[in-house]
Amino acid sequence: AQSVTQLDSHVSVSEGTPVLLRCNYSSSYSPSLFWYVQHPNKGLQLLLKYTSAATLVKGINGFEAEFKKSETSFHLTKPSAHMSDAAEYFCVVISPGTYKYIFGTGTRLKVLA
């Protein structure tokens, strides 16, 4: 069965420092992977997705993620955190042939001034 594990429930960084949000996946097939962000009282917004075209995926707002098959990981990074990045981040996997997303438990990012 497909699943994703987000290794940290909370991450705190100082403004201007790098962000690393970790996600490991489990899939019998070549997975499709996504990162979504949820700001308070807002819907889930797509940050980026892995389409198998390139292992390094660039998304919106300066975020990127690298698909590493050998490590079954899809970690989300950003070189320099901004206060507006404070939100909850979800790693998601979808497998071919199904209609559903499978979510990780989420990582709440806090950015300190």
Place this chain on the structure above:
Amino acid sequence: EPEVTQTPSHQVTQMGQEVILRCVPISNHLYFYWYRQILGQKVEFLVSFYNNEISEKSEIFDDQFSVERPDGSNFTLKIRSTKLEDSAMYFCASTKRAARQQETQYFGPGTRLLVL
């Protein structure tokens, strides 16, 4: 930019009452979904819907739940007789095509349901 909208944003109901959660998907999308997130837990898939039929449903989606597209714009989730454990945030999502590989689902802001 087109968005998925959901109403109400918050709903409080008594146990045993029926509730209807409403969603307006993006206008040219054909596939619709409901997910829920119980406080402190994962976002879980409930159901997908296409061409006026359920495409897939989870084990959570029992006989107390139903979905409907009553007109060309709304997509609703009905809980017939609410239970305390139905308290959760409910998200609606839509896609242009089936959620095969690479397809992006667009989510609404959610409805927070509290059952007392």
